[in-house]
Amino acid sequence: MTIHKLAPLPEQYSYVFGGRDPLVSIRPGDIVEVSTEDCFGGRVTSPTDRPSEVVPFAELNPVSGPINVEGAEPGDMLAVHFVSIVPANPYAISCTFPSFGALTGTHETAMLTPDLEERVWFYDIDLDSWTATFRATKSDFTLAMPLDPMHGTVGVAPASGEVRLVVTPSNHGGNMDTPEARAGTTLYLPVNVAGAMLSLGDGHARQGEGEVCGTGLESAMNSVIAVDLIKGGASGWPRLESDDFLMTTGSARPLEDAFRISQKELVLWASDLTGLDTLDAYQLVSQLGLAPAANVCDPNYTMVAKLPKWAVKDAAAYGGVHSRLRASAAEYLAAR
Amino acid sequence: MTIHKLAPLPEQYSYVFGGRDPLVSIRPGDIVEVSTEDCFGGRVTSPTDRPSEVVPFAELNPVSGPINVEGAEPGDMLAVHFVSIVPANPYAISCTFPSFGALTGTHETAMLTPDLEERVWFYDIDLDSWTATFRATKSDFTLAMPLDPMHGTVGVAPASGEVRLVVTPSNHGGNMDTPEARAGTTLYLPVNVAGAMLSLGDGHARQGEGEVCGTGLESAMNSVIAVDLIKGGASGWPRLESDDFLMTTGSARPLEDAFRISQKELVLWASDLTGLDTLDAYQLVSQLGLAPAANVCDPNYTMVAKLPKWAVKDAAAYGGVHSRLRASAAEYLAAR
Amino acid sequence: MTIHKLAPLPEQYSYVFGGRDPLVSIRPGDIVEVSTEDCFGGRVTSPTDRPSEVVPFAELNPVSGPINVEGAEPGDMLAVHFVSIVPANPYAISCTFPSFGALTGTHETAMLTPDLEERVWFYDIDLDSWTATFRATKSDFTLAMPLDPMHGTVGVAPASGEVRLVVTPSNHGGNMDTPEARAGTTLYLPVNVAGAMLSLGDGHARQGEGEVCGTGLESAMNSVIAVDLIKGGASGWPRLESDDFLMTTGSARPLEDAFRISQKELVLWASDLTGLDTLDAYQLVSQLGLAPAANVCDPNYTMVAKLPKWAVKDAAAYGGVHSRLRASAAEYLAAR
C-alpha cells in the first residue's frame, strides 16, 4: 500500500477541470492523503466578510489536484473511495451569495428583482461530539447538528479537450454537491484523458439535499482517498456505491433532465448486474429506487438515483472493487 | 369517535376534483373507512390486458369521494391522517403506458420517436409476510420486496370553481404520488370550498421515488383515515407530517419549480415554528433538509422537502394535531 | 349569413372554460358581433389603481361566452375567423402585477426575493391614426406605436369534464396570448364537448412576443368573428391560419415542451398537406419554420410554430375553410 500526500501550496490550487499538469502521480491501488481548502479559498474569516467581495468569482471552489493515475485511459472507469473526510478547522462557513441559490434570481434565471441579502453564518465544528452548531443571526436560536462530511467537487479532466470551471457539474463529475460523497463511499468517474487527472475539493461538514441556499457548511478538509481503476468500465456518467446502495448521477438543466439521466443510468446498471431486460429493469427501479436532489443551484443541477443492493441480489459491481477498497481503507485506518 | 364507511359503487367513483356532490358528510375528528379502486378501475385483470385499451383515458385513477367536512371553509387547513392503508387484492399491477413515464416521449415532451412497448407486471401481494413479489417478464428473476402502502391521489376541490382531472397534482393536492402518504402520516390540505370535498384513491402497495415508469404497484385499498380541521390554518400548498419529519410539497413544471415551491414552503414553515427570520430559516433548511422526488411523470411533477422535527426543536405544528390524530388512530386500531 | 350579437351583462361574464351554460347558440357559417371586457373587468380606471387591489384574482380575464355551436361534437374542429377586432375605449392599460411576468419570481418559480413594484401604464388609443401612445412613468419619453389588436384568450370547453380558469392555456385554447390571433386570421380549436362552447376575451391593442411583463395593452374590444365547423377534423392542439402562414401552438412548461408540441404539430400538419413522410416533413419545417414565443408568463407557456404556405405549395388546409371565411368576412364588412 503506497501512501501519497497532496497538500497544495496556495498558488497550486486549481479552479478548473482539464488542461492542467498533475501535482502528483499515483498507481491504481494507492492511497492519497489530501488537504483541501474551503470553497472561499480560506478568504472568509469572519461573518462580516462578504464572500462576493473577498473572493474573485473565478477563484471560488479551489480543488486539489490533478492527480495522475498511471495507466488510466479513455474508456476506463476510475474508482475513488473516500476513506475519511475530516474538517480541518474549528468552524465551517455558509452564506447566501448574490445571484446564487434556488430561491433567488440568478445569472440564468434572470430577473429584474433585487438580489437577496448576502449573509454569512459561522458554525462551530466540534470533532469530539462530531457536531456543527448553527447560530441564528437575527435571534438567539442555536442548534447542534451531526457532522456528515463530504466533498462537493470531485472530478476528472473532461473529454474533447474541454476545460471547465470547477463550479459546473457534468459527466466528468465536478461540482455535483451530493451528500452521498461521504466517507465509506466509492465514487466512479469515467476516464476521458490519459491519467484521468483527478481533482477534489469543496468540502462540506454537512449539506442538505438540494443545497437550496447555494452553500453547505463550507470547510477545509483533511481527507484520505483510495483510488483504483476499472479497465474498460466507463459508464456515461459518474456513479457511487456505498455498502447498501448503488447510485447514479445526472447533471443537467432543467432538473427533470438531471433526473432522467440518473434514472436511465440506474436502469442500465441494474440491467447489467441482473441480466434483466431493459423494461424489466425499468420496472424494478421504478418501485425500489430513491431519487434525492443533490444540488439545485449550480450551473447544472444534479439528481441522484439510488437502488438498494438487495434489489440486485447483492451482485458485485465492477468485480467487487468497492469491497476491496473498503478493506484497503480499513487496513489504512488500522495502521494509522 | 364517529366512524363512517365510504365504499363507492362502480358508478359513484369520481375522476375529477371539484364540481361533485359529496358521497358522505363528516365532522372534524371523525374517522372514515374508505375503499378505493386501483388506478385502472379494476379493469386490468391479467398481464395480457393492455391498460390503454381496456381503460378509457378519462377513467384512469378513480377516486372515492368527495367527503364533505362540516365547517370547513376557504382559509382553513384540512388534516387527513392515514390510520391504515391495506391492499385489498392478492395482487398489484404495474405497467408502462403509452406516452407516459419519465423516460419516454409524452403528450407534453412531444417526440417523433415511437412509444415504449406497453407491458404489464402482476405482483403477488402477501399481507402475512407484508411483501410484494416481482416477476420479470423476459427472464426468471423474481424478487420479494416489502410493502409500503400509500395513496397516490388525495385532494380537495380546487379554488375558483376549477374542476381538475384526478391525474394532475397541484395546490389542491391531487395525484402527488409521493410514497410519504403512508399510514402514520398526516396530510394537510388547504381548503378552497365549503366542506373541503376530500377525495382519495390511487393506492400503491409501494412506489419508488419519482415513479419513473409512471406507475407504482397499483392496488385497490381498504383504508382508514382520521380527519380534522385547522381553522384559518391554510398554507399555499399541501404539507405532510410524520412522527419524525415536517414535509412540504410543490407540484409544477419544470421540476426545479416544484423543488422551489416545496423548499420555500419548508422555509416559511420552519420560520413560523421557530421564530427564525426568513434567511436564518433558509439557512437551516439548506443544511438539514431532504429533497426526494415524488413523481416525475404526472401533468405536474411533485417534489417533497423534508425537515427532521428536531431541527425545529420538536415545535408542535398546528397545535399538535398530528399527535392527537395519532392517538385517535391508536384508539381506533385498538378497538378494532 | 346570420349575424348574432353577444354583449354580456357584467354578471354574465365567465372566468372559466367548461361547465357553463351558453349565452347564445349559433350555426356553422354564422357571424357573431361580440363585445369583450378588458382583463381587469373594467375596474382599473386610473394609473393609481393597483390591479392586485381592485380586481380579485379569480375575476381577472373575463370572457364572453360560451357560444354554443350547433352540431359541434368531440372530434370536430372549430374554425373561428377574426373578422375584426377594434379597441372599445380611448385608452389601453398595461401593468406589472405581483408574482406575475417572466422576469420576477412567481407562484411557480417561487423565490424569497420581494416582488417587483406594481406599476400601471395608460396608453392613449387613437383609432384614426391606428396608434397607441406609450408614456413613461419616470421620464418624459413618449412613443406612438401601431395598433395590432388581438384576443389573448379564446377557447372551448376542455375534455373530460374539466373546468379551467381562463388564465391557463392548454389544448382547449385559453389564454394563449399570441399576437397571431389578429383580424384576418382563423383559429382552429379541437372540440371536446357537444356545442364546443366557445368563449373569448382578453383583448390586447397590441402585445410583444412572449408578453414578458405579463400584460399587453389590455383593452375592451368590439369584435366580429365568423365561425365554422370541420367535421372530424380535430387536431391535438389549437392551430391558426393566416393568408400567408400555417401556425400551430403548444402550451406547456418548461418552454421547450411548448416548443416541442408546436413543432410536432406543424410537422404532422405539413405531412398531411403534402404527403411527405414524417422525417421529410420534419426536415422541411426545420428549414422553413418560424418559432416565436407567444407568452412566457401564464400558468402554461405558449410557443407558436409557423410555416409559410408556399412551403406546402399552397395546399388548402381543411378544405379551404380559411378562404371561405375570408370571403364571408369581406362580405360582412362590405355590408356594414
Next chain:
Amino acid sequence: MTIHKLAPLPEQYSYVFGGRDPLVSIRPGDIVEVSTEDCFGGRVTSPTDRPSEVVPFAELNPVSGPINVEGAEPGDMLAVHFVSIVPANPYAISCTFPSFGALTGTHETAMLTPDLEERVWFYDIDLDSWTATFRATKSDFTLAMPLDPMHGTVGVAPASGEVRLVVTPSNHGGNMDTPEARAGTTLYLPVNVAGAMLSLGDGHARQGEGEVCGTGLESAMNSVIAVDLIKGGASGWPRLESDDFLMTTGSARPLEDAFRISQKELVLWASDLTGLDTLDAYQLVSQLGLAPAANVCDPNYTMVAKLPKWAVKDAAAYGGVHSRLRASAAEYLAAR
C-alpha cells in the same frame, strides 16, 4: 482598410473556443476574408454517408480561427460585422443525427426509446437564383427555397480559462445557431481574454427558427467580416444589430431561462439607449419586442429578443459602430 485572408488548412481547424493560439492577428477596423468548413468537416459527401459514422463527435463543427484582435481586453465589446456569407459548394447538407434534435431523446433528455432514423438530405445550391432545392427522400416532392446564409457558430475565448466545445453556446457566443447572424448584421461579443480570440464556422445556407431537427442547410462558406472594438463596452451576453433591429441573446436551459436572459438584456439595453427607468423599459420591450427561438437542440438553447430601432427613436448603439461597419462593408464590396 486592411484586408486579411484566413483559409485554414484541414489540420488548422479548431473544435473549441479558448486555449488556442491565433491563426491571424488583426486590428480593429480590419476586414477578414475567411473560409469555413461545413459542420461535418466536409466528410459527408453523399446521402448514403451517415454523419455519426463518418465524423467523430469531437470533430463536428470545425471553426476558423482564432483571430487575435489587437488591443482587445476583458471588459471590451467586439463588433463583428458580416459583410457577406456565400455558400462555397453547389450543395448543402442536412440530416437527423442520433440523440440530437428537439423531437427525440438526447443525451440530456435521456429516454429508453430508440433514436430516430439517421437520414441525410442533399440540397442543390444555386447562387444565380439564390435558392436551395429540397428533395424529399420518400416521395417526389421538391421545393426551391431562398438562400439566407448565416453562421451558426461565432464566438470568442470564454472567461476564467475555460475551453468549451464549439457545439455549446453560452455568454462567449459559440453555437447560437440564430438565422439573425446573416450578412448586413453586426454581432457584438463581450471580450474575455486579451485579443478576444474570435472564431467562426458552421455556415447554414438557411435555417428555420429553433433548428428543430438539429441541423440547417450545412454548408462551407466564403465569408467576409469587418471587425471593430468598443472599449469598455462589454455586456453580459452576445447582442446583434441589423439596420432595423436591436437584438439580444440568451443561451441556457430550460428554454425559459434563455428567454429570460435575452429579455432582461434587451430591457437593460433599451434603458441605456433611452434613459428609461428599468420598469418603463420593461414595459416598452413587453409591447414591441419579438422573441424568436434560435436553437432548441444544442447543449444550451438560444432565444433571441428583438426590438425595432424606432422603439428607441433610432438611438445609436455603441456610438454608431454598426453604421460605420455597414459603410466599411459597402466600400469593400464596391472595390471587389
